[in-house]
Amino acid sequence: MNSELTRWTGPEGLPRFDLIGDADFAPAFDRELAAAEAAMEAIAANPEPASFQNTVAAMETADEGLNRVLSVFYTLASVDSTAARQALQRDFAPRLAEYGSKISMDPRLFARVRLVADQAEALPAEDRRIVELALRDLTRAGAGLSGAARDRMAEIRSRMAVLTTQFAQNVLADERDYVLPVPQDRLAGLPDWLVRAMRAAARERGLDGQVVTLNRSLIVPFLEHAEDRALREVAFRAWTARGSGQGAGGEATSNLPLIAEILSLRHERAQILGYPDFATYKLEPEMAGTPARVRDLLDRVWKPATRRAAEDQAKLVALAREDGVNGPFEAWDWRFYSQRLLRREHDVDPDEVKPYLTLDAMLGAVFDVAGRLFGLKFHPIDAPLWSNDVRAWRVTRDGRLMAVFVGDYFARPGKRSGAWCSSLQSQHRIGAGQRAIVVNVCNFTPPEEPGRPAFLSWDDAHTLFHEFGHATHHILSDVAWPSISGTSVAQDFVELPSQLYEHWLEQPQVLDAHARHNVTGAPIPADLRDRVIAAGKADAGFSTTEYLESALVDLALHRGDPPADPMARQAEFLAELGAPDAIPMRHASPHFAHVFAGDSYASGYYSYLWSEVMDADAFAAFEETGDIFDAETARRLEDTILSRGGSAPADQLWIAFRQRMPGIDPLLKGRGLA
Incomplete structure (x- = not known):
């Protein structure tokens, strides 16, 4: 086995990626999986009475070697997917699911952890926390099940691992394989930098001329700038067709049957564990707690978002009419005319920035x-x-x-x-x-x-x-x-630090110091800087609406009985919601990797908005001091949230920082929807 996969020898302890090949992963995975299984078996079979050290603490390091192999592998599989790595993913996924089932459904481990939990009061706070979480996770995974229910849960985990892996690979295949050649005489409106990027994309694929791919850094600016409406439509339809069976791979990369089965298996898993549906099961340990609380937040933002979007659409339609577009205003028109409106109302040209x-x-x-x-x-x-x-x-x-x-x-x-x-x-x-x-x-x-x-x-x-x-x-x-x-x-707490950090980008003192012209070195002009910051909220109705559609559909698909036809349910729900035709979901279900390429964000896509309620309030804590770099507030943020990880429930960490729960008003103000 290549020892570099478990004993990293690069600078500062990094793996030596230049010494690792695809052929190294299977033998390393086999060995480290066996070692992890043996370590867990030793914990479960330990004849000594269960203690914190010989049970819960021991479980923390039992699969350390396996985790090191997998962290290297999955990093490479996501940043440089190859046929060999995809085949390894398909092989590893069910075996990892089986390993997870052995641990999470082992009655001996469950009994030992329960004994430790019964005696945990005397433990230090972080030790008590990992005992609490270990017991919770084992219970929610089905460790208390027996007989047919236990066997079925293991089957579900194994099948889900296969389905979610295939879902991700199908989306990647459609993204990788699609190219739209754009002839020289149809480049009108495209800035020089974008044309050069399209030519580089063509060269990278051994093609002449210039192409649009489904990479967001190309497709979005193309939709924003291309004057050729027919080409915008072709590109937009390809972008939104990923995983639907209408994408580059056709039926071979269709995720539609996978979605139906994933939803059905999630629902079955929740019911085996005694929950009415998957959304109720998934949200129990989150800050939100229940689907009703999530829906309440989303609904409270939906009305101001769609009201603002309707106001903006009226302006965009007027611009389209000036161009002689007299038919319906379509989804592939929005970004193009939004950019024109941006230049007209805010005098901001993104290419100027x-x-x-x-x-x-x-x-x-x-x-x-x-x-x-x-x-x-x-x-x-x-x-x-x-x-x-x-x-x-x-x-x-x-x-x-x-x-x-x-x-x-x-x-x-x-x-x-x-x-x-x-x-x-x-x-x-x-x-x-x-x-x-x-x-x-x-x-x-x-x-x-x-x-x-x-x-x-x-x-x-x-x-x-x-x-x-x-x-x-x-x-x-x-x-x-x-x-x-x-x-x-908690999933609905994890976006707080990331979204909070974005606030500093929009501060004049940060931009004045760092946004400097790449040729002259001159700082960004104050007037341009201020217009850019103001323009950042210009299309908030659109961006908020497309996000909310995805979050609401995610929740709807996981509440109640699973739909026989998820795409029909998606369409029906959006119609009930009154979703604007010109603003489709940010992530339609066939390529909604957050939700269907794993469980992390399933019933949890709302968490970006839940966290935004907190990040707006958290940045206000800095603003209230009169110094966005206030040392005491930064120290408190680090001490109560950033350094603490999951060592306490999320609501406790938040209250330790802010002394109260947040309100929704700073969010609406921050998005320009107040």
Whole structure:
């Protein structure tokens, strides 16, 4: 077995990706899975009376080697998917599900954890917390089941692992395989930088001319700028067809049958455990607690969002009429005319802003904010990673290692779309302890040529800050146990640090210091800066409505009995809701990876909005001091939330920071919907 998969020897403890090949994963997985199973069996079969140390603490490290192998593998599978890696995913998924079932449904482990829980009062707070969570997770996984119910639960877990893996691979295939050639005579309206990016995408695929792909960094600006309405329609339909059977892969990549089966199995699992439906089961441990509370929040934002969207649509239709578009105003028209309205009402041209928003400049801003708030410093590391354009930094405070941070920022074929934060290694204090190795992944348009700057849109800059907000949750984590480290918190609390961090991008003092012209070095003009910040809320009706549609459909599909035809239910529900025809869901079900490529956000896509209620209130705590970098408020944020991980329930952490629960008004004001 390649020992580099479990004993990382790169700079600052990073894996040596240059020494790891696809052929190494299967033997490493086999060995470490067997080792983890043996370690868990030893805990379950221990003849000694159950104690915190020989049971719950031992479970924390039982599969450490397996986790190290999988963290490397799944990082590579998401940033550089290949046929070999997809085949390994399909092999690993049911075996990992079987392993999970053995642990979570082992009556011996369940009995030992219950005994520890009965005697947990004398334990330190973090120790009590992991006992509480271990018992909760085992109970919710079905450890108390027996006979046929127990066997069926194991079958469901195994089948779900296969289905969710296939769902993700189908979406990736449609995204990877689609290209729309755009002839030279149909480039009207497209800025030079976008045309160059389209030509680079063509060259990357061995094609001539210029193409649109389904990478967000290309498709969105194309829809915003292309004057050719027919081409906009073709591109938009391809983008929204991913996973539907109408995408690049046709029926071979259709997720429709997978969705129906996933919903049915989730419902069955919830009912076996005594819950009426999956939404009720899933939300029980979250801050929201119940589907009714989630629906109440979403409904309270829906009315002001759709009212604002209707007002904006009337203006956009008027612009379309000026162009002679007399038929229905369509979804592929919205972004194009929204950009025109932006220029007319706010005198903002996104292309005017881009020269000031290079990736390096915005990374400087991200790191500067982290330094001013938390005293963090970032030192580049020369390390062999999975691509030459991936970078790494050593993160220190007062000379002490806090974490290692890795950034993979550019789109490329085989890379999963979107943006995310993950960790190769979590912080904990077991033994000598370890610091986090945290990874931010984005899909920005790469530089036109090597050595040239990479330019970000305003949305891209927000994404950069958002994902780094997640990274701070890992970097500042200071807990005893890996299971409560970093972002291991309630799903509707996890977006608080990321969305809070975005607020600093919009502060004049941050932009004045870092948004500098890539050629002249001049700071962004104050007037342009202010117009850009103001324009950030210009299309809030659209962005909020498309998000709410996805969140509401996610909740609806998981409440009550599972629909026989999920797409029909989706259409029926949107009609009941009165959803605008020109604003489709941000993520339609066939490519809704948040919900169907795993369980994390299933019945939980609302969590972005739930967290936004808190992030708006949290930033207000800084504003109330008169200093957005107030040292005492930053220290309290770190001490009560960012360093604490999941060491206490989310509502307790929030109240420790803010002394009260948040209200919805700062959210509506922040989105420009008040």
